[in-house]
Every structure is written in structure tokens, then in C-alpha cells.
Amino acid sequence: MTNEPNQDRRDFLKTSGLLTGSALLGGLPFQTNAATGSPGYHFSVNDTIKVALIGCGGRGTGAAQQALNTKQNVKIVAMADAYRDRLDDSYKALTERGLKAADGSPKVDVPEDHKFVGFDAYKQAIALADVVILATPPGFRPSHFEEAVRQSKQIFMEKPVATDAPGIRRVLAAAEEAKKKKLNVVVGLQRRYQPSYREMIKRIHDGALGDIVGGQVYWVSGGVWQKPRKPNQTEMDYQMRNWYYFNWLCGDHINEQHVHNIDVANWVKDSYPVSCQGTGGRQVRTGKDYGEIFDHHIVDYVYADGTTINSQCRHYEGTYSRVDEMFLGTKGKIEGMEKKSSALMGYNGQPIYTHNAKADGNPYQIEHDELFDAIAKGQYKFADAERVAKSTMTAIMGRMATYSGKVVKWDEALNSQIDLFPTTLAWDAMPKSLPDANGLYAIAVPGKTVTV
């Protein structure tokens, strides 16, 4: 038995552009095959899968750990972040465990010249890897995903995948390109990789609850961090450090967090809403420290069959919390998909299917296990980008509805020309949304604000 992969894998690596082995350093273009003279790659006995981490914050560092935890010979070889301090913290966390490959070399092998900082850092880091982890704030996902596809890399990227409709259209176009190139793309909507959701939704699709005629999805919780403004900080730096509160970076919490539950609704319905309307505002989290986002949104999403799924998300400290989904079918219901022991229940009170999730693996780990297993076997198995782009669009459409107070239709939302991204990306450039003399940002006013 040798370390040589089978022919399938060779073909896959060639088609997908996955570079493996120590002979291919630094993301060099395919090298000429010495034996045949044709473009190809040298295959090494050292079957290393090289990973670049783009966006070295909490989730990116976690995702890199999960990549390292897989059974494959994974190495982190490059890191990129807008900020040096974030990159350094992540590098420290990743190297703390002192993980070693079978040959004794470090699994986190990122020399100084493979650490990249700034807005363009991603391009250089992507070039050095076979697989990229894209985990910056979502406003950057369209350009980073496009670049990773352009460079023919295998991809794990975090949700959501954009913050406005122009960004979604870019992700949809790059997703098509990724399919043509047979690049595996896994997106971190981890419920899609969580055994309990998979088992229950498979049965729902098989008709266990009859037709799904209604439901509610929730992310009601306390909210997130905030970083105080520093003296002499540029506006770009302030917004980047406080990305959660600015729509060009985050898309509001209906997009950043609640996309998880909205995606479950789309999964259960096996479609995307045709329209929505909603209400929202800033009730508790007001003031200049909280940028421009709302602290609550309630949206009715209407699907083509007339079903309405109600979505509720809010950030109020010290109140009832629920991050979950429930659905009503013609034969039965599921009251809490997130529970450790969830059941599809008949209206007669008898369980139709009970899933005990206690022994299930961690879905954050499973998504990496499955991705790296497919890569190592030369299989093309994952094309998550299109459906996550559409679930992200569903969340953005909800924001369009709560900000405008109007009914928003899918096609007009998707075709919106409103582009939230700054015209120039530089530390001294100005984002589009700026504070007034009192440090307050303009907040959407339903009935007046135009969103499509």
C-alpha cells in the first residue's frame, strides 16, 4: 500500500486545482508533468492539505481548529486578517496545542512571510493554500469567495455570505463558477450538518408531518459585544472594529445570526419565500454606540404555496431567550428543532419520530470532517454556496421589509441596485453611513426608508 491516491482523486485534483504535497509550494501554478510534458502537478508522498485562514477572529480560529481536528493531514500554512493583533491572537490560540503531523512537523506552520495584514491580505493567503477558510465579517464574503473560486480553491466559508443584493448576485455567479470547476464549497450553516436536523427534516420531506402549513423561527437573545471609539480612530477603523453594527459589514442581526433559523425554514419548505413584510426598530439598544442596526425584527415570510413562516429576532439583555424553530404540518408538528430530544408529534399526542441527539457529534466539527474527507478522497460533494446565498437573501429581504415597512417581493429584492459597500476600501476612506455631529447614525424609518 502506498500513499498514492487513486485515479479518481488524481483527476479531481487536476480538475479542481487542488495542489497537494510538498512539491507544490506557495500556490505556484500547476507545474509541467516531467513524464508527459503536459500541464499537471507533481504528486508527493506527503499528502498534506494546506489551509489558509482568512479572517482570524473567533469563528475563523474555531474553524481552523476544526480543520486541524479532522483525520486528514491538514496544515494551516497562511493567515490573513485586516488587523495584526487579531491575527496574532489567533496564531497564539492555534499554536497553543502544539499539534504535530505524523512526520513530527507542526500542523500550524505559518512563517512570518505567510502572515498577511490589511484589506488585500486575503489574495496572498489564498494563493498559498489548497483549501481556504473564509471567516471575515460577511460584507467581504462576495469578493473573498470570488477570489477563492478564481484561484480554484476548495472552500469552507462562514454564513451569511453577503449583506446586500449586489453581493448576493456576485456570490451566485461565483457559485456557478465553483460548480463548473468542481470545487467543494461548504458553508457554516451548521444545522445542515447536524444529525438531528438532518434526520428530522428528511422525515418531514418524506411526509411525516403532512404538508407544512406554518411555522415560527426564532433568534431572541441578549445581543453581542461593542468596542468603544478610541481617540483619533478613523471612521473606517471604528466601523471595522464594530462591524456588527454596520450594514455594509454585517447586514443587521436578522442576517448575521437569524439566517441560521431562516435557512431552516427554507430547508423545511424546500423553497424560498416569494415575499415578506415585517416590523422592527430600536427599542433597547439605542444610542451612538450601536451604529445603524435595529434591535428587533419580526417578519412574515410567504412561500409560493401560500404558507407563512413567522420569523422573530431580537437583542434585548435580560429577557426570554430562544434560538429554535417550530413547524406545523397537516398531520403533526415539531415544537423545538434545537432540543436535545426532539420529536415529530402527531396531533393525537403520539410521537411520529423521536430523535435523541445526546450522542450526536458536534455539527461544527462534522462540517469539516465531511469536507476534508471528500477532499482527501478526491470527491466533489458539496455545493452549498447557492442555497446559502438564497437563504442570506431571504434574511436581507426581511431587513428590507422591516426598514421600509413595505411588502417586499423576492425578485425586486434580489435585483435591488442598492450597494452598501464603500466606494473605496482604505483606512482613511469613508464608509457610506457616517455619524452626525452628535455621533449618531441615520436609522431606517419605516414608511420613509427605501430599501429596494
Ligand SMILES: NC(=O)c1ccc[n+]([C@@H]2O[C@H](COP(=O)([O-])OP(=O)(O)OC[C@H]3O[C@@H](n4cnc5c(N)ncnc54)[C@H](O)[C@@H]3O)[C@@H](O)[C@H]2O)c1
Ligand atoms: N456558524 C456559526 O455558528 C458562526 C458563529 C460565529 C460567527 N460566525 C460567522 O463568522 C464570521 C466571523 O465572525 P466572528 O464572530 O469570528 O467575528 P470576529 O470579529 O471575531 O472575526 C472576524 C475577523 O475578520 C477580520 N477581518 C475583517 N475584515 C477583514 C478583511 N477584509 N480581510 C481579512 N480579515 C478581515 C477581523 O479583523 C476579525 O479578526 C461572520 O460571518 C459570522 O457571522 C458563524
